[in-house]
Amino acid sequence: MTTQSTIVPITPAQAVAAEPAPLPRRPFGRWFRETGWRHLIGIVMLVFAAFPLVYVLSASLNPGGTLLTANGLFQNFDLGSYIDLFADPTRPYGDWFVNTIVIGVCSSVGTVILCALAAYAFSRMRFTGRRFGLLTLLLVQMFPQLLAFVAIFLLMSAIGDIFPVLGLNSQIGLIMIYLGGALGVNTFLMYGFFNTVPASIDEAAKIDGAGHARIFFTIILRLVAPILAVIGLLAFISTTSDFVIASVVLVDPDKQTLAVGLYQFVSQETARNWSVFAAGAVLAAILPMALFLSLQRYIVGGLTAGAVK
């Protein structure tokens, strides 16, 4: 947020600092003093970190379970809750899931495109107002869009009176709102990364007769692919877990996202249908977690450069 330091993907070699050669067996006391206690702490942390997730998984496999029955971990094994999840028309989980993915993918692709275009201009062109533009972006991101949700609500309801397609309760409208908040911090991350691509590559291409659009689409975009992936993923995660703006804009149950729908489901009937909620949570978490874990090496670099959960 406050730096435009470049993304430094942590390489596997760095992440797992070189394993030492096998040491001769040490007596237990010495082993414990040197590394054993570290494992002890590690195990405590593993329990702390993983327990809630294990708990949710166990609750989701406990059909018809309430909060109370969920306390007996893994006493039942049944996929009934996963089936129930899709059975109730007042709780259109399937719709929520599809909506979340569609909104997340559209806004993250849009974010990547808008930010890459802007970052290219800021990084490679010198024009009047460039410094002012960068400063404006810095200032604008100080005012998180999140705080303007009252105005967003009123704006959307005014738009909705005239163009229902874009107004309140419209997913296209919601995507447009997310794109409005895209430029700030992401442009800065990309701008920093674009700056690390040597300008001599552009110049060589220019001498070969390539135009600016060609340089941008065929050369630069490929060289900066890692940052595009990171920004895209961060945008996907932040839009899919947004509650405030989504809850304000999306009114009808079948238009809502997982964050809005699952919250309302839980707040209405916590104790009764806990296992169904747990099943919904497990399914909702699989995709982001898989994406995150498979790309974590790159994301860590991206996070280090300023984004936080």
Next chain:
Amino acid sequence: MTAPTLRDAPATDAATQRRGKRAAAVAEAASAGWKVWLAKIVLLGIIDALAIYAVLVLIGQGQWLVPAIVVVVAVAINIVYLVPGLLPAKYLTPGLVFLFVFQIFVVLYTIYIAFTNYGSGHISTKDDAVNALMQQSQSRVENSPTFPVKVLERDGGFYFLTTDPDTGAFVIGGEDQPLAPVAGADAAGAPGFTTLDFGQILAHQDAIGELSVQLDADPNDGFLRTTDGSNAYLFTSSLTWDAAAGTMTDTTTGTVYRDTGQGAFTADDGTQLLPGWQVWVGGDNFVRAFSDQSIRGPFFTVLIWTFVFAVLSVATTFILGLFLAIVFNDPRMKSKKFYRVIMILPYAFPGFLSALVWAGMFNQDFGFINQVLLGGASVPWLQDPWLAKIAILVVNLWLGFPYMFLVCTGAIQSIPDDIQEAGRVDGASVWQIFRHIKFPLLLVSVAPLLISSFAFNFNNFNLVYMLTGGGPRFADASINVGQTDILISMVYKVAFVGANRDYGLASAFSIIIFVLVALISYFSFRQTKVLEELN
């Protein structure tokens, strides 16, 4: 990735073919100009068509300012993409359009709303308020004639079809449209309208029961309402609207309500008729935030807790993350990778779900923590002000320590080992090396992240709202706020939760947060000198 060249070596068949393809690609690229132009023209055409459509619709609605803006923007977009040159603008325009509408405009709009009384009870214009008041205070006129009606539907709105008792003409009227003759209407229906049958009336009986249709242009003459969908009765309002004097008079008590500029009809003794309408109230919302005792008290408590929460969340996650990074940064330790993957799971798990799951585990009567870990104790984790705050910090620690762990691990590994060697040669203890050399070095690279983490937690809406809902609620507050609310969740609740929505006050709070965040950012930018790095 490299630019295609025409002098690639070995002349096998496959290579020749490949070379041919590449040559074709290069040739095509050289002449790709017309394709780019075509795409450009098509896209601009679509944008222009949408703009023209929007302008026509808006002008049809009697608006002038917004269509003017649309025209200006559309012309600007055309100029940017059709005129040669203006290269930076070609790349910046798409992002800037969205930025201006959905970020800069909404911030300005927030400021405007903060100076109005916008909220439930003050939604629309004075005319709408008059209408709503007249409808609210209706009662049936005794012994009035019965109007046989048919219920019609058009575009989702419902209408009555009946005959005018004086002229015998078929008249149609709806919610915003007094009864008036419609060309082509007969006893069964009218062109453009769908006549509802009995089943459809049953299906929409709530909406139809609510419908009240003005008898003629003067609301004082009364309204038609129906209870069964086939007979309507005349209702008149106990209020009389005097358009010339701008007053509402209650015919039962004789009280006169006047427009005193407050956005509602007000009697001499101060009682207001609601709904009112939206007016500019100047700094009233800010004055209320800082002076009205029932708002000021909770507001300051929330403000303090927001800072405490943000500082403590950064501190606890950073301390735990750093500690773990040091513990696991030992070359002799095995299976670090395994620990690492499990420990970042909370970070990968979607945040809003974590808060909901923990809320279940903290449940006072059935939750895992009370039932299993504490053996059936009934600790009010989310109901007691202090325990709720602790619960929030614990969950935040769970959510946030993996991030700090990753960041600190990276930072520690980037500190060269020779520093440690040098320190050891000089006789410093491990602790001294850490305290005086490594930690300051680490802090330099981590400080900006701590600041942004602080800013993030300052507005960590999901955690608070999903875990405790801001509760337990303050008993003495006139607004819907609780002990664990932070500023952002308070704004949300003032604006959108509960029956009494106060958009004006919520926007005023938003602006106060803007100012706080801006001040914090200003000072942190001064520290990190990021502005100097812009060139």
